Amino acid sequence: MTNVLFAGTEENWETYKTLIPEALKARGVSATFGRDIAPEMVDYIVYSPLGPVQDFTPFTRLKAVLSLWAGVERVVGNNTLKAPLCRMVDSGLKKGMAEWVAGHCLRYHLGMDAHITNPAHEWRSGMAPPLAEDRSIGILGLGELGQASAEALNCLGFNVNGWSRSLKSIEGIACFSGSEGLSTLLGRSEILVLLLPQTADTTHILNAQTLAKMPKGASILNPGRGPLIDDEALLASLNARHIAHATLDVFAKEPLPQDHPYWAHPSVTVTPHIASETRPKSAAEVVAENVRRGESAEPFLFEVDQGQGY
């Protein structure tokens, strides 16, 4: 018998307690699914970093840990984890991120704020925005979410440039890698979107030096992870009016502390880590599919390269 332990939060349990068994059944996988399975009997753990399992040592026959979260920075360095780790990528998460990125890029591109907030009722004519084809957007990270966002922006007509560790070839997107590629991409990014995972290599990738490479008046969207940005350097760049505006969804400390300068800064929009979330129905399908694959000795979906950290 295959045993799948649910190690998410109480709230997660209410969401998934019927969805995952249904998705397993639909694939013909016969498995026990629950929260009270003796560790030495567990084959798969459905995992949240906010759930009860932090030490994987007692799980002696573990075949895989199936994360409900897309970002795995809180578990990937766990020395007690010896089994494969799969992160969550579901269709809803990708669609949601592409919509959030497209929406906030359009806000900047169209200069919407100038009309939404106009207390003096000024008739500011002659302010038609350029066409999307005359606007360059850079995306750091061309993985599942970066590519979905790049494709959405491309469909809107923007000039889209993307950067990743391995060089990609994606129709309609100018692709870059390496440090020279990063400099080139930054230099042409009127809007920059951060969709990198948080690893040792990506921490503070946006710092005083890299911010200085961006065009004056550029804007930044960070739906990736807070530590991708050196906050002091960004605040300095915003105060010097080199970077015009930043919309930040993720932060080094969450919830963002009430006294953090981002809250009151006129050139910063804070959103509370809501850019996109795992959609339970499609996420349950991914979990069940990975159990099926594990039981059929097929490669897992979205397995993390634990050496690379993502």
Ligand SMILES: NC(=O)c1ccc[n+]([C@@H]2O[C@H](COP(=O)([O-])OP(=O)(O)OC[C@H]3O[C@@H](n4cnc5c(N)ncnc54)[C@H](OP(=O)(O)O)[C@@H]3O)[C@@H](O)[C@H]2O)c1
């Ligand atoms: N705000 C939210 O609501 C929310 C929701 C979900 C996820 N997220 C965040 O979004 C991140 C991205 O998710 P994803 O599913 O797109 O991840 P992914 O599929 O693993 O893609 C990561 C991308 O980053 C690139 N990359 C990693 N390290 C790099 C480095 N050192 N230099 C250059 N490129 C590097 C990878 O390059 P290769 O292609 O060469 O491997 C890949 O293109 C997650 O890690 C998470 O932090 C946020």
